Amino acid sequence: MSERAVPFHCAYCGDTNLWPHEAQHGAWECRDCQRIFSVKMIGQLRPEGVVR
Template sequence: MSESRAAVIYYCPFCAEEDLRPVEEPRGAWRCNACARVFTVQMASLDTTRIPGRLREEAELQQQTPGGPS
């Protein structure tokens, strides 16, 4: 998997406070000053099947394809 730059986290997933600071270890981790938790956030995947524009595009492609639904 390629190394990517982490996005900025705006609130703590545990207590919802916004007072977060990046920490050096572990790499890409954040420390919440309100609840003292250190955490990382990682995206597992992107489900493109649920993007509304994608659903419309696929429906149009099926209509244009010979043998596709009418």
Template sequence: MSAKPIYHCPFCAEEDLRPVEEPRGAWACGSCVRVFSVTLHRTDLAEAGPVTREEQR
């Protein structure tokens, strides 16, 4: 599975990002020179509350 695009650096909020090979799925920020990865572990539906029909669209 390939890494999904990240649009903003979580540290400086800049958009100057590029994927890096190592570690797998990581991104490099050209503005603050940090290398980071973002991982979604799960969606906690119990905490989300009920979903309305409009939200399902």
């Protein structure tokens, strides 16, 4: 996930009550399920059958 992207739902409970977690850059806290998480983009998949 880039620094500009923002998660819209909690990765655990699916709620939208998310806030940036101040103690760690790139982390988000869900104030409904009381979890802190971060999301990392690893890469993109190529469509099957496409050779580059």
